[in-house]
Amino acid sequence: MNGLSGNIPLTINYLQKLQGLYLYNNNMRGSIPEGLCDLHSLVDLYLSQNNFFGPIPECLGNITSLRDLSLESNMLTSSIPSSIWRLTDLMYLDFSSNSLIGFLPPEIGNLLKTILINLSMNQLSESIPSTIENLISLNALSLAHNLLKGSIPDSVGRMISLISIDLSYNSLSGSIPKSFEKLQYLDYLNVSFNALRGEIPTGGPFVNFTIESFKGNDALCGIPRFNVPLCNNNVSKHMPRMKNVRLALFIVSGVVLLISLLSLAFIFVRYKRKNQAINGIDGLVPTVPERISYYELLQATEHFSETNLIGMGSFGSVYKAVRRDGKIFAVKVFNSLSEAACISFGVECEVLRNIRHRNLTNVISSCSNEDFKALVLQYMPNGNLDKWLYSHNYCLDLMQRLNIMIDVACALEYLHHGYSILIVHCDLKPSNVLLDEEMVAHVSDFGIAKLLGEGESTMHTNTLATMGYIAPEYGLEGLVSTRCDVYSYGVMVMETFTRKKPSDDMFDGDLTLKNWVQSSLNNESSIEVIDANLLNTENEQGFEKNVQCVSSVLDLALKCCAESSGDRIDIKEVLTELQKIKGRFSRSD
CATH class of the missing domain: 1.10.510.10 (Transferase(Phosphotransferase) domain 1)
Structure with a gap:
């Protein structure tokens, strides 16, 4: 964000120890130099919102240290290099708002640790591979505004960590998989403007969705709340009550309008930046990469022993935790008896899961029930x-x-x-x-x-x-x-x-x-x-x-x-x- 222009210098490959390259939101142009591929320590690469054109270098997939890769809002063409799907430690992938062509290969299922994938606003075609079910850590997926066709894989219902999925403005056909009802954390779904047909599921997260999630699919049917035609198997039992249905529809439409406005505002706050469906740059990470149970926290902190106590604050205590695999992290335990502490926990969850920056605390997970609330955070060995x-x-x-x-x-x-x-x-x-x-x-x-x-x-x-x-x-x-x-x-x-x-x-x-x-x-x-x-x-x-x-x-x-x-x-x-x-x-x- 410095008004930089011109090309990335070819001498960039001299910066052998560089870990982060942040050139987003400038006026840079030209092709992405292959010299970047020589930066074998690179963790974060942000080239988004510039004027780069040409193909994505195949050799980027050789930078195995990459965790964040954002090339969104450029003029990149050609297909996504097959090497990208070999970056098995990648956490954030954003190629949205380019002119990429080709298809999603089965190898997309290799990105087991990825939290966010945004490939919207491109020209990707063919179908969504069923191997996408392997992305069990994925919180946010956007494939909106492409040329995808075929059915939505039923296997998406196995992506247990999904919070947001946007498949709108494609040519997808078939029905909305009923397996989506099992996605207990899903709170944003958009499959509008496709060629979907059949009954809209009603269970699980669908109790919170409105017509905004499904509009533009003329062959969908379902309950009156979705403002779509009744399915054939429901028409006969509803006929004697048409007057009541009309009245109910009138009332429901007002409620739906209110809910839609609130939902859109909520979605905008949590999942949008600069009018894009999901933006992986700098943050907007909908939630955390892995789930850690209360039992695991007990083990890792030796039952929250004083020997592992790092510090105490107004709302609780922070402990050092060592997992069985050797990973070290910090656990911030909130005082569940304090109303102020519970409010503080909610605020921290809302803020930290929606932002990401090199100089902000990195949240790893959370653990919450009526009697216990904790955040699992990146461990800082040098204290404060x-x-x-x-x-x-x-x-x-x-x-x-x-x-x-x-x-x-x-x-x-x-x-x-x-x-x-x-x-x-x-x-x-x-x-x-x-x-x-x-x-x-x-x-x-x-x-x-x-x-x-x-x-x-x-x-x-x-x-x-x-x-x-x-x-x-x-x-x-x-x-x-x-x-x-x-x-x-x-x-x-x-x-x-x-x-x-x-x-x-x-x-x-x-x-x-x-x-x-x-x-x-x-x-x-x-x-x-x-x-x-x-x-x-x-x-x-x-x-x-x-x-x-x-x-x-x-x-x-x-x-x-x-x-x-x-x-x-x-x-x-x-x-x-x-x-x-x-x-x-x-x-x-």
Whole structure:
């Protein structure tokens, strides 16, 4: 999202250790160079929303480390390379909105770990292979707006993790498989505008569907609620009651209209971005890749023993868990007796299963019943930023702190600008910034986050976050906006480079962390507020360089913490400035 143009340089293959390439939403063009295939450590490849043309390189299937592959909204042609179906560890595949031809081979069933597949808005033909039933981890599938024909495989009913499936605008025939009634998690179905016929199932998830899921199929029949003709086997028993049926249809049509509007709004929030059926870029992951039972969690945490306790928060506790296969993850257990904790669990589920970004907590699974609620999350071996700032056993150098603040800014930019709705975290602070094995920062704890719908920029709330990080309008009026996150971020930046909490005992009366930093910068005595650990350099030149760098960062933090929300800098500008500061600091080495 930088307005980049031109081709991908042929020298890209020199970046042998590159793990993520994010060039989406630019004006780049040309063909996708085969030099990308030499990047054997590549995990994420996002080239979507550009002007790339030509075929998808066959050799992309040789990058076995790939987990996320998004080429949507380009001008790519030819068929999908057969090598793609060999990427058995791929989790997100999005080739939508191109001009791809050919068919779906049986090998699509090899993608056992894939969570999202979006091949909509192409020219794929022939039938859907029955081997698609192997995709038992798949949550979201969109094959809409293609040239597919034949029947919908009954085997789709065995894809137990499906939440969303869109097969609309094809030439599919036959009936809607009754096996779909077994898909207990399915809450979005669209088979409209095909050539389907026969009775619409009524069991399982179909109790929540409306005519919007089936319209444009003139030969379908079913119960009156679907606003389709009655099936032949039902006509005779309904004839004596036609007057009642007409009245019922009149009432039902009003209810259907209301439900349709609510369903469409719900679907838009959860599964659409930029008017596409399913978008795999940056996120929009409908749910989690695997299901973990309560019994497995008990075993992995040794019955939630204190020896595995990582931390405690307002709504529950976090434990380290080690599965029998050696995989390590974190389990966030919510206090089921607390109404606030249960609400927090619901909010985190809603937010985390709909977003995905390198600098956000990666949710693995969830486990919930009346007495137990938990999220299974990516384990962060380096703990949180708070630990690194205040422990005597750890110390972050200047570059590490800069990189962590850039990571957090990247996460906020995505939450505020990279998703179809605005997401306000509402509780940014060092303890909610987790660090993985590479010291990459991940923003966590979305328990009081707010989702602002289309056209909304602010909302009121009675939920308060951590004192000292709250923006004035949030604390006084309960008014929440993305600018509140920017304020909290500014406070956290000041804390990171001064090593002073906003709640420190030295801040009393009118003296606050913000005032203290501002006064020092105004008097050109920033050295007084900078963490002494950042000034222990070998020579005077290094000392001056660090002072100048931190002073620039603190000045930027103050712009984030302007008293009036309208005067605060936007997070996009923050990210740009931080990267410039980092660039100047790096060049001066």
